[in-house]
Amino acid sequence: MSDQQQHWTKTELQIYILMLCANADSNVTEEELELIKSKTDKKTFDKMYEEFKGDTEEESLEKIQDNLVMHEYSHKELTQLRKEMFEVFFSDKKFSMMENTLDKILDNILY
Template sequence: MNTPNQWTKKELVAYILLFISNSDLQQSVEETNYIRSRVDKKTYTNVYKQFNKDNDYQCIQNIIKVVKTHNYYENDYAELFADIKLMIYADGESNEMEEATLSFIRKILKE
């Protein structure tokens, strides 16, 4: 996979959704299916491989780097946050860790 400053918008979305869905240390089948519905199979596979190599600190740094490098959301993250919310509830329930991670992502993206 390319370096973070070369990621596409879809790669960024997949990476963030993986980060959120794994914040509670388990990714449900429903969450996986939701992420796969947002990106093509090749993108998911490539991003998943990268995500599995990275620790939490590296994930956060990658997300910050991509957001600072690209202007995919033009400082309006409503679309991204809507995707995240849908993924959080994909398995029918919200999880405190996922909600806390969403709040954290919101904070770092808006800085």
């Protein structure tokens, strides 16, 4: 993790959140990665993937919280983000207890 806070675009933040969702059960599948890649361009995906790989879950949540306050999200945007989070959670046809816990944590951060 870098000491300097990164200021991400909404798209970068979205991709980072989806990566955290994919990793919630500590098992990132190829399907999850492909789904996330389909939401952005290769450069943005690669940048955020490299950032994500070096972070603990606690660091990830802190970065998400820090970046969320820099953007004003409409209710519609948040609803769309939640929908995409659930697409990642359910891409393996399961919703594990760890994914459920992360969903509740992110719900508290987002709203």
